[in-house]
Amino acid sequence: MSSSAAVRLESVTKRFGAVTAVDGLDLEIRDGEFFSMLGPSGSGKTTVLRMIAGFEAPTSGKVFLDEQDVTKQAPFARNVNTVFQDYALFPHLDVVGNVEYGLAVKKVPRKQRRERAEEALASVQLSGFGARRPSQLSGGQRQRVALARALVNRPKVLLLDEPLGALDLKLRREMQLELKQLQREVGITFVFVTHDQEEALTMSDRIAVFNHGRVEQVAAPAQLYEAPASSFVAGFVGTSNLISGETARVVLGREGMFSIRPEKILLAGTDEAQGLRGRATGVIEAVVYLGSVNHYVVRLDEGGTLTVLRQNLHGTSDQKVGAEGDRVTLAWADEHVIDLNPPSASGNHQEEK
């Protein structure tokens, strides 16, 4: 067991009545890392976050912070702070009052408190907003106040519960980079809950993929994408392109379930596909133009569909590569075929530890 685990969960189970939200979970979050918990809604990721914060008590199992058993500790006794999904700013206090709250609780002298609050507000680019009420701020500004309010306490671990969910796409992208940079600067362990796979890939050092209260895989972003451990991970992180059964037997000559990422499949006859052998033939069912790329949905003669992604390198004339109803041959390199079968059967995919 690593000596520097900021958070460790030991066979944690949480039931709400008949519903098992988290099921025998073991998880280790390293000191100083940006750790994301990714999964669809209802997969248990937020419940895990709330158990780390202390808002929910596990039905069984143990929670460790900094190797201290905190399973039975109240939220206010734990050295973690949370950025809530709806920010939960105190509407009757101004911005400085909100940011100072944690310091006032800890009886930090007024002058020092003010200084640290100003500092924290400056770090999220909100200097001069101290006297405003939360109701006078935009969504993005409230999000920053919530961040400053948590960070000003210099917690051991910062918990973020889908903090960017309410922001528009452009602002979200900006905040993603800012958050990542902020995390590097302060060096605090961030535990980030999101259902947005792109967000998780952008920011995280490591990602845990949740499904039905269990962790399917814990890995660095690139490994998660290139070597998903299960069909669920392959499908949730990126487009899955599953090949199984008869199709796998004919096209790949192997038994079981496999996946190939859309950008790794090439249309035979294009420049990129030169030197590669055609593997399968099919008919283009749909062409989806997405600006920088095109998606081709190809129905294979052997059954099933594969999505092919191709960059629009040469302008609109590129669309002539394939049109709906055209017959095409698909090509790919062997190393891009991802084996999704359980390790006992064939695989070599393990948790990255």
Add this chain to the structure above:
Amino acid sequence: MTLSPLTRRLLALITGVALLVVYAPLMLVLLNSFNTSQSFAWPPTGLTTRWWQAAWESQGARAAIWTSVEVAVLATAIALVLGTMAALALQRFAFFGRDFVSLLIILPIALPGVVTGIALANAFTTMIGIELGFFTLVVSHATFCIVTVFNNAVARLRRLGGNLEEASMDLGAGTFRTFFKITLPMLRSSLLAGGLLAFALSFDEIIVTTFTVGQGIQTLPIWIYQNLFRPNQAPVVNVVAAALIVLSVVPIWIAQRLAGTDESVAAAH
């Protein structure tokens, strides 16, 4: 929405009649308090402030008003403390029989006053063995005053959710600090509204009061009821009624202002 001119006029007429039915009698009370005729002859034969002076000097009226204020203030205070605590317990914690307890708290407002009054009087005198008086009156009023405070607080707590309290605890604040620094300020306007309503309920309560008041104490409604049919006292009673009409405007105005601040709380959230 647009209405045809005819519909609009018809609606205006109905509104006018309805308001007239409510307010004309009240205006009459105000007018009669200046009527020189002791039997409220219509139209008034002349105007005088004699009755106002008589009412001001009436010992019975003064004592009754003072008693009513004391009872209402104390009953409201008890209701504020217990109602808030009950609302917090029922909104923030899950426990066996929660819905049933909630029903039990609200029930007194629906029970007929006669039943509550007799039951309380019986329990006080026979079971507990205390004499009916000021104390029993306050306790009796508190039983239904709690309901308005409780209902207002529950509604606010439900709308706020538990998020702000969690945020406070997350920042290191314990249960008590969280209550006084976060929960209570968020509840303030709803408690004030509930408290005003409780005060008003207690102030004009007459049925439960009749059974639980005991000898020698008179609240204002009881004093009015007993003096209404004495020809000598009728003009004085009328003046007291007129004064109450004027005074009632104040809490209603405050309550409406509070409804305004509620909106801003909701917006901030």
